[in-house]
Amino acid sequence: MRNKLVAANWKMHFTVAEACATAESLIRHVERKPNVDVVICPPYTALSKLHDLLKGTGIALGAQNVFWMEKGAFTGCVAPAMLVDLGVTYCIVGHSETRGRFGKLEIPESTLSLFSETDETVNLKIRALLYHNIAPILCVGETLSEREAGKTDEVIRRQLRAGLQGIDAAELHGFAVAYEPVWAIGTGQTCDTPEANRVCGMVRSELAAMLGDELASKTRVLYGGSVKAANAKDLFGQSDIDGGLVGGASLDPQEFSRIIMSA
Ligand code: PGA
Numbered sequence: 001m002r003n004k005l006v007a008a009n010w011k012m013h014f015t016v017a018e019a020c021a022t023a024e025s026l027i028r029h030v031e032r033k034p035n036v037d038v039v040i041c042p043p044y045t046a047l048s049k050l051h052d053l054l055k056g057t058g059i060a061l062g063a064q065n066v067f068w069m070e071k072g073a074f075t076g077c078v079a080p081a082m083l084v085d086l087g088v089t090y091c092i093v094g095h096s097e098t099r100g101r102f103g104k105l106e107i108p109e110s111t112l113s114l115f116s117e118t119d120e121t122v123n124l125k126i127r128a129l130l131y132h133n134i135a136p137i138l139c140v141g142e143t144l145s146e147r148e149a150g151k152t153d154e155v156i157r158r159q160l161r162a163g164l165q166g167i168d169a170a171e172l173h174g175f176a177v178a179y180e181p182v183w184a185i186g187t188g189q190t191c192d193t194p195e196a197n198r199v200c201g202m203v204r205s206e207l208a209a210m211l212g213d214e215l216a217s218k219t220r221v222l223y224g225g226s227v228k229a230a231n232a233k234d235l236f237g238q239s240d241i242d243g244g245l246v247g248g249a250s251l252d253p254q255e256f257s258r259i260i261m262s263a
Pocket of ligand 1: 009180184185186187188224225226227245246247248249
């Protein structure tokens with residue numbers, strides 16, 4: 001039986017003081033259950049303080065991104081060992097926003113290369129994280145135009161295959177996948193539950209075909225995209241949805257603790 005996993009993606013929100021206040025409030029509100037793993041992924045700047053705050057609470061610390069090299073002349077980048085040093089045990093990889101694919105935000109075309117995640121960099125990051133025993137949460141998902149063109153499954157299969165290329169099942173400790181349709185992220189538009197479950201099931205079948213049934217049956221497949229307290233129970237009750245990656249609704253500790261309780 002897989003434990004549920006509920007991960008907060010705080011994105012580019014909160015100063016260090018705000019992050020600490022939000023985490024303290026969450027710790028007060030949330031009732032921990034042994035079958036639900038909870039992770040907070042704050043901005044890099046708040047990792048150190050949150051590490052101290054979360055000690056002994058059973059809530060894990062995650063990062064939103066990483067660079068794959070060990071060290072060197074890589075201005076602005078953060079290495080996996082630096083995350084380990086701060087007590088990070090999970091890391092989001094290949095989020096649609098780091099891939100430069102946004103659901104609703106208008107980002108000028110000329111600046112899209114700033115968000116230069118590709119399937120290849122996703123693969124390098126997953127390898128680097130696994131080497132350091134940090135559990136990758138690999139995000140996959142289609143844009144609205146890809147969905148309308150009937151390419152949802154094809155896009156997700158490609159992202160999974162390329163992201164995990166050359167990696168063995170035995171190496172994938174703690175690995176999770178988050179199905180996040182790009183058009184549902186931060187838009188208030190959730191993928192309807194049967195369809196979210198169908199795609200998560202397809203992700204699991206693809207993992208089985210690539211890496212075997214054992215890995216597929218133990219890998220948590222999350223849904224992400226406008227998860228809130230009002231829809232979490234329905235989503236997390238589906239056979240192939242093992243929890244959620246939660247953006248906007250995780251910024252409010254009461255709302256996020258209700259989402260955790262739904263798992
Ligand atoms: P959202 O974001 O919950 O605000 O839609 C989810 C995510 O991007 O991980």
